[in-house]
Amino acid sequence: MSLKNLLPVCLVVLLPVTAAAQSAQDAVPRTAWGAPDLQGVYDFGTATPLQRPAELAGRAVFTDEEAAIQEQINAAQFAEGFNTDNLTPPNYNNFWFDNGSGVLDTRQSSLIVDPPDGRLPGFTPQEERKAAAELAAGGYPVRVHFGGIGSDGPEDRGLAERCLLGFNSGPPLMPSAYNNYMQVFQTPDHVVILTEMVHEARIVPLDGRAHLSRSVPQWLGDGRGRWDGDTLVIETENFRPDRGFSIGGRSPGPSDRMLLTERLTRVDANTLLYEYTYDDAEVYASTFSASIPLRRTDNAVFEYACHEGNYGLMNILEGARAEEAAEGH
Numbered sequence: 001m002s003l004k005n006l007l008p009v010c011l012v013v014l015l016p017v018t019a020a021a022q023s024a025q026d027a028v029p030r031t032a033w034g035a036p037d038l039q040g041v042y043d044f045g046t047a048t049p050l051q052r053p054a055e056l057a058g059r060a061v062f063t064d065e066e067a068a069i070q071e072q073i074n075a076a077q078f079a080e081g082f083n084t085d086n087l088t089p090p091n092y093n094n095f096w097f098d099n100g101s102g103v104l105d106t107r108q109s110s111l112i113v114d115p116p117d118g119r120l121p122g123f124t125p126q127e128e129r130k131a132a133a134e135l136a137a138g139g140y141p142v143r144v145h146f147g148g149i150g151s152d153g154p155e156d157r158g159l160a161e162r163c164l165l166g167f168n169s170g171p172p173l174m175p176s177a178y179n180n181y182m183q184v185f186q187t188p189d190h191v192v193i194l195t196e197m198v199h200e201a202r203i204v205p206l207d208g209r210a211h212l213s214r215s216v217p218q219w220l221g222d223g224r225g226r227w228d229g230d231t232l233v234i235e236t237e238n239f240r241p242d243r244g245f246s247i248g249g250r251s252p253g254p255s256d257r258m259l260l261t262e263r264l265t266r267v268d269a270n271t272l273l274y275e276y277t278y279d280d281a282e283v284y285a286s287t288f289s290a291s292i293p294l295r296r297t298d299n300a301v302f303e304y305a306c307h308e309g310n311y312g313l314m315n316i317l318e319g320a321r322a323e324e325a326a327e328g329h
Helices: 003-027 064-076 125-136 307-326
Strands: 040-043 082-084 087-092 112-114 181-187 190-195 200-205 222-228 231-237 259-268 271-279 288-297
Touching: none
Parallel strands: 200 222
Antiparallel strands: 040 181, 040 288, 082 087, 112 288, 181 190, 190 200, 222 231, 231 259, 259 271, 271 288
């Protein structure tokens, strides 16, 4: 058979594939300069837990019944109020929380997708030794990200309490109690990721410039972005070691080897897939990765007025001085 006779057959085979590929490409909203349009306000609140519940070991996806149970657990968590050791009555209940009432549409049983068990990896031996030594010396083994650890001065309080970092603003994004909104802005050579919590704004260049010197560590790290097809990849290093991370309770500060790789992919008009891989070989025994589909919303991002002028921190320290004076110190 000649090539001339084969040509019509080839056209019949190739046309549907080409049309499908073009259709998929057209489905991704694009900017005026042709890049995938990631812009918009997205909600990352969810009832899906960071780590897979122990009773669901080996189950990467919720059944309908398991999803309903998880949503009930989430709703009941603060239904009667959030108790602390020094506050009566409870200072928070579900009226104040907005942590997402439903599990993710993917029905994944944890945000962590790697390791396959959906759980955080263990700490390295050197991290365990470091924590034990600090505790034995009377210190605090972990820099508290959002709680207080003392009252001698403002530096003794948690970073979110000092309005320096939000407890869920990241990076990486961490669904939490409230203010689970993120907004993306784009130009041809920059992307800005604004989180509602403490109105953090990460300005990520896309022009291939080098990272900052490690002698200038950053609270939000030093991010650099690039396009991998239709996915924006952001690699962030150079975090301040005293920032800690609000991940799974105990959250040791990052080492100078910490690398965070985030991937943002516009799946459709209403979904932005946010994925990250956390790599710190000094602290964790292995890397771990999470996947969080973000839901586009028409709601606005409002200014987060932290402590309304930070009177809370002033009152904490004044209260400590008053207690010391009463005790004769």
